[in-house]
Amino acid sequence: MAKLFNVSSSPHVRSEETTRSIMMDVAIAMLPATAFGVFQFGLHALLVIIATVFACVVSEYAFEKVTKKPITISDFSAVVTGMILALNCPSEIPLWIPMLGGVFAIVIVKQIYGGLGQNFMNPALAARCFLLISFAGKMSSFTLDGVTTATPLNVMKTAWKAGESNLGVDLMAMFIGKIPGTIGEVSVVALLIGAAYLVFKKVISLRIPLTYIATVAVFVFIFGRQDLNFVLAHICGGGLIFGAFFMATDYVTSPITPKGQIVFGILLGVLTGTFRLFGGSAEGVSYAIIISNLLVPLIERYTLPVAFGKEGKKA
Template sequence: MSNLLNVSASPHIRRKTTSSDLMFDVILALMPASLYGVYQFGLNAFLIIITSIATCVLSEYTYEKLMKKPVTTGDYSAFLTGLLLALNLPSTVPLWIPVIGSVFAIIVVKQLYGGLGQNFMNPALAARCFLLISFAGRMTTFTLDGVSGATPLAMLKETGETVSLTSLFAGNIMGTIGETSAIALLIGAIYLIVKKVISIRIPLTYLGTFLIFLIIFGGQGFNITFLLSHLLGGGLILGAFFMATDYVTSPITLTGQIVYGIVLGIFTGIFRIFGGSSEGVSYAIIFCNLLVPLIEKVTIPVPYGRGRKTA
């Protein structure tokens, strides 16, 4: 009888799909954006991706060996963390930046809290925010075809200038390695939805709430170009489909996922419209990660067979 019970940390698998299968599917879904990023930004982008992945995997292996814990590098979670971190970095950063970020993501955010399933926020995004705070200049310098410039969101916020929607959709713009091509990211997102790796619930609620916030507070009303520029520019699509949906740091209750998406949309809107930075997705997601226990507490369904008290 005891063999039928296995007490473990989340994520709890209720089908034959394993954690490594899920991680591998997300990695595959990120391949279009990764390949486009290398095509767009060249060799340094490729080296950043390889360095970030290798450092994450090596950090996890080394820590678990030193702590005499089971080695879990085979579940692809460290690989995925390294890839996500790299896609959130400018192609101009020196290689020691992804090294520092990867060690922080794996050791500080993931392993010190117990490993996969017990980290309290998305490791890749936590590392990106850490790098933004520590090395703001390097993390906000973008170059395309040898020319430095501002991202579309920065141009929109500072001067009101908009970039061609075609360029935003295709990806011929300034930005981090993995966030520029909306079509590449959407191809990966569709793959995850079709494979039922993620639900559309969080991304749809997130994006819908954010657009409503823009209409009300953006100062442009129902300006399609303005709305689509915010939707396609920056890390919104990457964050909504690939990081806000992280199993460990998002709510498991259906109502909680909707609440989570709404709060994400509101905070992203606040950071983008009223904040000092033109972006805001990373900070919005890790802040909402901290709210997940509270969201789950207030949205937990009534246990089957138990009624509510009546007056």
């Protein structure tokens, strides 16, 4: 009888997917937005991406070499961090600034806390917030066709606060990407192509992205303007689509419970809407995701399913 039973340690459910394969899929999914950003903004945008990825990979290798830890650069997580950070930067930014951000993301946010899987917030977004605070002018200066200009969200917020009926934005241009902004956030269609790839490969679920985007839409409709164009401009503008599909879905810093993911998406949407409408900046995606990352343990604590057969709390 003893031969009929085999006792083994968890996990008992296994998958052929590896960290490397997942990270490679995420990197591939960002290629349409990357290609459009380089096409839109030129060679310097490509140099920003290459330099930032290089800084992240070298930082990870150097830190692990010095601390005598296993070298993990082959898992592509540092590459993904570098790509996300670079795509969140203006195209004309001096190369040393995103490279500094890459070092901060890998060493301070990721490796010091134990490496991949141990970081309590998204390293790329933490680095972007660090750069926004440290180099506000450089990180908020955007150009299009060689001309420095305001982003559609800034234009729209100014018009909305002034009570003007004309928002001053072109929805089709925002959808295609012919607008000023960071390298990777401008083209909604390119981002959606990448998002569709991630969903097709089952790398991400739509639970967080759709809840996040829907909450932003409802929030700006109620507290902003009861105007479909206004709502659509907020959805297409800034880093909402990029953040919803590529950053809020990060395995390490988002809830694992289905109910928790819904709560997480709602929290993201409320914070983003609050920052955009009532904050000093027209954007708010990065700060919303970072703050929500910090609340993930609390969200999971109250949304963890009760084990089958476990008695519930007595009234």
